Amino acid sequence: MSRYFVHPLPYREDPTARFARIAGAPGAVLLDAGRPGADRGRYDLMSAWPLAELAPSADESAKAFFARLRTALQSLGQAEAAEVPDLPFVGGLIGYLGYDLGRRIERLPQHSRDDIGLPDARVGLYAWALVTDHQLGSSQLVFHPRLEAAERQRLLALFEADEAPAPLPPFRLHAGFRPDLSREQYRQALERVQSYILAGDCYQVNYTQRFRAPCSGAPWQAYLALRAACPTPFAGYLGLGEGAILSLSPERFIRMHRRQVETRPIKGTRPRGRTPAEDAANAGELLASPKDRAENLMIVDLLRNDLGRSCTPGTVRVPELFALESYPNVHHLVSSVTGELAAGKDALDLLLGSFPGGSITGAPKVRAMQIIDELEPSRRGIYCGSLFYLDVRGELDSSITIRTLLVKDGQVSCWGGGGIVADSDWEAEYAESLTKVDVLLRTLERLGDRAPGGAP
Numbered sequence: 001m002s003r004y005f006v007h008p009l010p011y012r013e014d015p016t017a018r019f020a021r022i023a024g025a026p027g028a029v030l031l032d033a034g035r036p037g038a039d040r041g042r043y044d045l046m047s048a049w050p051l052a053e054l055a056p057s058a059d060e061s062a063k064a065f066f067a068r069l070r071t072a073l074q075s076l077g078q079a080e081a082a083e084v085p086d087l088p089f090v091g092g093l094i095g096y097l098g099y100d101l102g103r104r105i106e107r108l109p110q111h112s113r114d115d116i117g118l119p120d121a122r123v124g125l126y127a128w129a130l131v132t133d134h135q136l137g138s139s140q141l142v143f144h145p146r147l148e149a150a151e152r153q154r155l156l157a158l159f160e161a162d163e164a165p166a167p168l169p170p171f172r173l174h175a176g177f178r179p180d181l182s183r184e185q186y187r188q189a190l191e192r193v194q195s196y197i198l199a200g201d202c203y204q205v206n207y208t209q210r211f212r213a214p215c216s217g218a219p220w221q222a223y224l225a226l227r228a229a230c231p232t233p234f235a236g237y238l239g240l241g242e243g244a245i246l247s248l249s250p251e252r253f254i255r256m257h258r259r260q261v262e263t264r265p266i267k268g269t270r271p272r273g274r275t276p277a278e279d280a281a282n283a284g285e286l287l288a289s290p291k292d293r294a295e296n297l298m299i300v301d302l303l304r305n306d307l308g309r310s311c312t313p314g315t316v317r318v319p320e321l322f323a324l325e326s327y328p329n330v331h332h333l334v335s336s337v338t339g340e341l342a343a344g345k346d347a348l349d350l351l352l353g354s355f356p357g358g359s360i361t362g363a364p365k366v367r368a369m370q371i372i373d374e375l376e377p378s379r380r381g382i383y384c385g386s387l388f389y390l391d392v393r394g395e396l397d398s399s400i401t402i403r404t405l406l407v408k409d410g411q412v413s414c415w416g417g418g419g420i421v422a423d424s425d426w427e428a429e430y431a432e433s434l435t436k437v438d439v440l441l442r443t444l445e446r447l448g449d450r451a452p453g454g455a456p
Helices: 062-076 099-104 149-160 183-198 219-229 276-288 290-308 347-354 365-375 426-449
Strands: 005-009 029-032 043-047 052-054 092-097 121-126 128-133 138-143 204-216 234-239 243-249 252-257 260-263 266-271 317-326 330-340 386-391 396-399 404-408 411-420
Touching: 005 149, 029 092, 052 062, 062 092, 062 099, 062 121, 062 347, 128 149, 138 149, 183 204, 183 365, 183 411, 183 426, 204 290, 204 365, 204 426, 219 234, 219 243, 219 404, 219 426, 234 386, 234 396, 243 386, 252 347, 260 290, 266 276, 266 290, 266 426, 276 317, 276 330, 290 317, 290 330, 290 347, 347 386, 347 396, 411 426
Parallel strands: none
Antiparallel strands: 005 138, 029 043, 029 234, 043 128, 052 121, 092 121, 092 386, 128 138, 204 411, 234 243, 243 404, 252 260, 252 396, 260 330, 266 330, 317 330, 386 396, 404 411
């Protein structure tokens, strides 16, 4: 087994200047802890120029696609540990899983239309990464032994060069964001969800609306503005060639470190207050809300079941329940579910058995997904999917791609939603769906000094 190579660089808390050097490269990806604005994430990880890219074929099941991912990961080969503690990634897979990959896992109807045309997944095989550990205050280039010496030297020169990268064209919208649904359509959909709940079909359904605007320019410039306005610990940028994924997610999906598994579902939201007193009152109301606590507990139970498919029986625990996490625009209620991966299982088994995340479907999961397909007019694409890495040692981390935008074919799309239960008030839910994405929409509308407009 060969050793991987590590080359230290000066520590930088903010990864954006370094990523700007590769932002236009094929397969450019940044998994971003949101520093210095956010403070919960430990690592930044960036890479580009993957050795291979994989996407599911037309009729391929998720299980068959994951088998191909496993083969690709194995083809890179193991790497012996170097004397660097806690490196999260030494070569492996990085990419996205779209929410609609779930159609390749469960049997779902085909009511919603695919009007964006984003592949259900796209995953690259990467032989290097620039990893920053904010806990240790270190940055280093990490090279898998498969990467040729000439490429290592090229990357060293790229990141140690003094000259700034060429400027990118500014990003701008050509009109304000507009919702796909009217308030009346939203109300009717929520009433339909509640009729299903009252009939005993389900307990909770996560319902979403989409906002869109025409745009031009470099998506990386948009991401820079968004991360400044809304720093989050599970953010990410992934170039797609025809556009990019811009994620400002506060939510971890699944992490696995040395076969110890954790998921951190978010369920329960209040807006930040305009004054310290109002802010504290909103947070206190969320923590004390029987409705939000009940919603959160439903999803915790669902995720205990999901993790139980791949974890050793008896190891699944709930060490944290109903914790408060606060972000620039909202307070969230967050819990933690943990377990130990069972013998004979790997990280891809774990992802397959848990995808898509229960916090963004509802409960029971499959019935909720069927109702989502019936009532949401268009497919979600990247929204409520995942950005993830999985390295050759089995180290995994992943986000739920909420607070996420897709730039593709001259259009930027953004989604906002929430969990609907029997006693949900449609107007309050509508307002919450706007609160969650308002800072993202308004930030982009302000770029280029264009006047805001759009979402009511």
